[in-house]
Amino acid sequence: MTAAEAPAGRQLVYTLAITEGVRQALQEEPLAFMAGEDVAGAGSVFGIYRGLLDEFGPDRVIDTPISESGIIGLAVGAGATGLKPIVDIMFMDFIGECMDEIVNQLAKMRYMFGGKATLPVTVLTMSGAGMNLAAQHSQSLEAWLCHTPGLKVVMPATAYDVKGAIITAAREPNPVFVVMCKGLMALPGEVPEEPYDLPIGKAVVRREGDGLTIVAHGRMIHEATKAADILEGEGVSAEVIDPLWLQPLDTDTIIDSVSKTHNALVVHEAVRFGGVGAEIAAQIAELAFDHLDAPVGRVAAPFSPVPFSPVLEQTYVPNAERIAAEARSILGLG
Amino acid sequence: MLGRSDARDGVPIPLCTEDAVANSSQAMEPSEEVLQDLHFRMVRIRHFEEEAGKLMEQGKSPGALHLYIGEEAVASGVMVHLSDQDQITSTHRGHGHLVAKGGEFKKMYAELYGRETGYNKGRGGSMHISNVDAGMLGANGIVAAGPPIAVGAAFSNKYLARIAGRDSMNVAVPFFGDGATNEGAFHEAANMAAIWKLPVVFVCENNGFGEFTRQEDHQAISDIADRAAGYGMPGVICDGMDAVAVWEAAGEAIERARSGGGPTLVECKTYRYVDHVGLRGIGLNYRTDEELEEWKKRDPIEQHEKRLVEMGVMTEEEIQAVHDAVMADITESIEFAENSPLPDPADLLNDVYTPTAAS
Ligand SMILES: Cc1ncc(C[n+]2csc(CCOP(=O)(O)OP(=O)(O)O)c2C)c(N)n1
Ligand SMILES: [Mg+2]
Numbered sequence: 001m002t003a004a005e006a007p008a009g010r011q012l013v014y015t016l017a018i019t020e021g022v023r024q025a026l027q028e029e030p031l032a033f034m035a036g037e038d039v040a041g042a043g044s045v046f047g048i049y050r051g052l053l054d055e056f057g058p059d060r061v062i063d064t065p066i067s068e069s070g071i072i073g074l075a076v077g078a079g080a081t082g083l084k085p086i087v088d089i090m091f092m093d094f095i096g097e098c099m100d101e102i103v104n105q106l107a108k109m110r111y112m113f114g115g116k117a118t119l120p121v122t123v124l125t126m127s128g129a130g131m132n133l134a135a136q137h138s139q140s141l142e143a144w145l146c147h148t149p150g151l152k153v154v155m156p157a158t159a160y161d162v163k164g165a166i167i168t169a170a171r172e173p174n175p176v177f178v179v180m181c182k183g184l185m186a187l188p189g190e191v192p193e194e195p196y197d198l199p200i201g202k203a204v205v206r207r208e209g210d211g212l213t214i215v216a217h218g219r220m221i222h223e224a225t226k227a228a229d230i231l232e233g234e235g236v237s238a239e240v241i242d243p244l245w246l247q248p249l250d251t252d253t254i255i256d257s258v259s260k261t262h263n264a265l266v267v268h269e270a271v272r273f274g275g276v277g278a279e280i281a282a283q284i285a286e287l288a289f290d291h292l293d294a295p296v297g298r299v300a301a302p303f304s305p306v307p308f309s310p311v312l313e314q315t316y317v318p319n320a321e322r323i324a325a326e327a328r329s330i331l332g333l334g
Numbered sequence: 335m336l337g338r339s340d341a342r343d344g345v346p347i348p349l350c351t352e353d354a355v356a357n358s359s360q361a362m363e364p365s366e367e368v369l370q371d372l373h374f375r376m377v378r379i380r381h382f383e384e385e386a387g388k389l390m391e392q393g394k395s396p397g398a399l400h401l402y403i404g405e406e407a408v409a410s411g412v413m414v415h416l417s418d419q420d421q422i423t424s425t426h427r428g429h430g431h432l433v434a435k436g437g438e439f440k441k442m443y444a445e446l447y448g449r450e451t452g453y454n455k456g457r458g459g460s461m462h463i464s465n466v467d468a469g470m471l472g473a474n475g476i477v478a479a480g481p482p483i484a485v486g487a488a489f490s491n492k493y494l495a496r497i498a499g500r501d502s503m504n505v506a507v508p509f510f511g512d513g514a515t516n517e518g519a520f521h522e523a524a525n526m527a528a529i530w531k532l533p534v535v536f537v538c539e540n541n542g543f544g545e546f547t548r549q550e551d552h553q554a555i556s557d558i559a560d561r562a563a564g565y566g567m568p569g570v571i572c573d574g575m576d577a578v579a580v581w582e583a584a585g586e587a588i589e590r591a592r593s594g595g596g597p598t599l600v601e602c603k604t605y606r607y608v609d610h611v612g613l614r615g616i617g618l619n620y621r622t623d624e625e626l627e628e629w630k631k632r633d634p635i636e637q638h639e640k641r642l643v644e645m646g647v648m649t650e651e652e653i654q655a656v657h658d659a660v661m662a663d664i665t666e667s668i669e670f671a672e673n674s675p676l677p678d679p680a681d682l683l684n685d686v687y688t689p690t691a692a693s
Contacts, residue, residue: 042546042618065516065552066477066544094476097517132397132448134459136475304686307677308459309448310396315679 009190017159017191018048018124018180021166022086024195025122026056029084032170035062036071036088036124045090046126046185068094072101072123079121079175080109086170092127092179093139106175107150122169126182127155128219128269129317135305138313140218140270145177146247146279152176152200153247157221159189161198161244168197181219203250205257209237212327213257215280216267217243224267226320231327238327246276251283258288263330265297267323272300297330299323348375348436352417364578366647368414372577373642374656375410376635379403379430381660382439385668386429386446386460387613394672395446399460402430404607407634408539409434411580411602412507415588421469421487423480423508426461427539427606428473431509435470437463439667449674456677457685469504477510477544478517481536484508485523488532488591503533505591510536513544515558524599528565531596535587538601539574545610546620562599574602575632578641605629 012020026032034052036044040063043050053061064071068089075085089095095102102123109117129138145153152174156162162180169176206221207228216224221242228238239257243250258264264284266277281296299318307313328334348371364372383403389395402409405427413434416422424431432442437453445452445463452458453465464472471487474480487506495503514520515538527534538558542549549556562569568590572583580602587598607626609615642648648656 038545038547041551041620045545045616047616063547063551065547066513067516067518069518070516097476097519132459134397134461134475135457136461137398302683304683305457307457307682308397308454308462309456309677311448311676311679312456312682315682 010193011188012159012163012191014159014162014184014187014189015046015048017163017189018166019050019052020191021163022049022124023052023055025086025167025170026052026060028195029170031082032084032086033060033062033078034086034088035064035074037064037066037090039063039088044088046182049088068097069101072098072106075121075123076101076105076109076119079119080117084120084170086122086124089123089125091137092125092141093136095125095141095144099144102145102151103148107148111150118173119175120173121175122166122172123175123177124166124180125177126180128181128183129306129313130183130219132308132310132313134308138306140268142179142218142246143270143274143276145179146276150175151247152245153179154198154245155179155181155218156244157181157184157218157242159187159191161204163191164196164198167195168200171197172200179218183219184222198244201245201248201250203241203243203245203253205239205253206242207238207240209239210261211237212263212265212331213239213241213254213261214265214267214323214327215241215243215254215277216323217246217276218269220267220269220318223318223320224323227323227327230320230324234328234333236327236331236333243280249280249283251287254280254284255287258284259291262291262293264288264292265299265323265327265330267299267318269301269317271303272298273303275300294330294332297326299326348378348413348434352419364581368581369578369638369642369645369647371414372410372581373635373638373648373653375413375434376406376577376638377656377660379406379409379433380635381657381664382433382442383429385664386443387608389446389668390612391614395460396448397459397461398611399429399446400427400611401606401608401613402427404629404634405539405541405574405604406430407577407580407638408537408574408602408604409509411577412509412535412537412584412588414581415585416469416505416507418468419504421471421484421491421504421506423471423484423487423506424473425480425509425511425514426473426475426477427511428463429460432463432465432470432473435465436468437465437470439663440670441465443667443671444674447671447674448676449671450677451670451674478514478519480510481508481514481520481523484534485527485532488527488534489530491533492530501594502592503594505533505535505588507535507537507588509539511544512538512540512542512549512558513547513552515561516544516552524561524565524567524597527597528567531594533591533594534597535584535591536597536599537584538599539604540601541604541606543606543610543621546618548620557601559599559601565599567597567599569599569601571601571603574604575629575634575637577634577638
């Protein structure tokens with residue numbers, strides 16, 4: 001049977017894949033509970049947890065006050081004492097409210113206690129720009145988290161990956177941030193009905209090619225794929241790699257690809273300076289220097305807050321055209 | 335006819351001079367002028383918001399708008415006591431605060447449209463709309479971000495009054511919701527204001543909900559004013575649907591803050607008529623139509639207009655004329671916004687930093 005003849009799997013949109021991931025995580029683990037602002041009665045402002053309150057009841061699906069440090073603190077304390085918290089920080093921008101609980105408590109408790117504490121905590125949060133929500137509701141702050149030893153960070157950009165990432169995080173005995181993309185909420189994709197997890201720290205090759213490696217994460221994976229289409233029409237074969245896990249990062253897959261293509265372009269929506277792309281570019285330079293035909297390129301947001309005005313926001317957020325243009329420049333094509 | 339009002343660009347806006355403010359906050363009963371002023375401010379908010387909501391739902395105003403409809407008496411009753419030298423901090427539901435503080439519709443709609451002519455040059459939009467020149471230190475996308483900033487402004491007010499040898503201080507007023515009082519930031523701000531006796535008046539707009547969660551599900555008290563005792567400051571409750579009640583409660587607290595008596599927590603019980611975001615919202619079933627109708631019976635503008643007519647302060651015709659003038663201002667301002675230039679993408683990086691003085 002060829003791929004074309006294979007029966008199409010069940011399709012779910014990204015938001016419903018999130019719901020299903022949380023539902024199955026709660027089903028398979030009686031010690032798991034979900035808490036966050038408006039997650040229960042309202043099913044989240046994004047509608048991603050609809051139905052969970054009805055199914056699991058108010059002891060396991062819990063509306064919290066607007067208290068982000070309280071929410072992460074709850075997860076730390078409950079996680080360290082035997083429960084499996086799944087907590088939601090509505091917009092990723094709000095992690096500013098709870099950075100101490102994240103960085104100084106959640107991430108470090110196990111290490112500081114000589115390995116005597118376990119923090120099986122899942123944090124779900126929505127990132128990204130493109131919806132004219134301005135500087136405090138549009139950020140991609142994954143680099144803050146990846147810089148913190150003790151946390152794992154996954155940034156799923158397909159319906160399949162978001163469900164898998166949630167279940168993986170819920171089963172994992174470490175704190176995992178599942179950074180979701182609000183710009184992808186309506187994106188459909190094939191999602192198996194049964195629970196499944198993702199290999200932690202394993203990248204996905206989204207498209208194979210041999211002329212250039214584009215490493216992109218989050219929503220940018222889709223722009224990178226579009227850029228690869230554009231480049232294909234120009235005779236350039238781009239390989240597109242989605243690290244998926246930013247912490248731990250799948251260095252091997254990236255290096256193998258660059259060793260084959262000899263050119264690398266790193267793309268993300270977060271600001272360029274000090275972004276995860278800087279780490280990826282540095283690793284490529286360290287480990288694949290001899291294979292490179294040109295310096296590693298980067299496409300990311302400029303160094304400003306996310307602007308409100310749609311014309312500015314469109315300039316701010318990277319897109320396929322800018323990725324393709326940077327690829328051409330790396331390859332000396334114009 | 336429009337009460338205490340000023341004109342900028344030929345359009346009347348509420349007057350925010352220090353003299354006018356001193357007159358109003360030292361009075362025991364609101365003068366006719368103040369009653370008209372309260373009305374004017376509320377009508378400006380109501381129409382501004384209704385039109386803004388329509389623009390959002392027509393897809394003309396990008397992003398998300400949190401509307402203030404139903405809560406007009408709170409911003410208006412407080413703001414009558416504040417001059418441009420007094421500061422406020424606002425919330426995600428911030429248009430009403432700026433309108434009441436003398437915000438010009440042209441610059442406001444232009445901001446909602448993301449135009450260069452907007453208050454924030456289109457960089458901030460609804461959730462960050464501001465007018466620092468008139469002491470409006472911004473709407474805010476972060477719940478409870480305002481109170482600590484207001485404490486900083488009040489610290490500055492006290493410091494500068496001391497340097498200038500003035501007894502009377504400018505006052506900083508943070509507005510915040512019932513939901514916001516569950517953030518640590520609120521607690522830290524209230525405590526600091528109290529220990530340093532800063533000129534702050536904490537105005538809680540208790541509309542009974544944080545987003546879609548009822549107050550009884552997010553805190554174990556029903557009167558947020560009770561929290562004041564925990565900080566060692568007075569806490570008062572007023573009817574947030576009655577502009578005069580707010581005027582009275584806020585006036586006393588602001589007077590005390592101005593003269594060095596320290597902070598007060600003023601809780602205004604109110605209700606938002608429309609959904610958390612936009613006019614129609616996302617259709618969640620978290621409150622009943624009956625509850626909404628009950629509150630609407632005490633509509634702040636209708637109640638106040640009834641009072642104005644009964645007291646003989648304004649005739650029906652004069653009241654209608656206020657609405658008409660405000661609507662005319664809105665029509666002209668929306669046109670202005672629609673015809674205003676967009677920001678130039680080449681300017682994207684402007685204003686990230688203040689230029690460092692050349693040495
Ligand atoms: C730190 C933070 N957490 C959560 C949110 C999301 N949010 C926006 S408005 C809101 C409810 C605020 O309730 P309240 O303070 O009562 O103000 P109201 O909307 O009722 O005026 C929430 C939870 C936010 N913007 N910032
Ligand atoms: Mg509220």
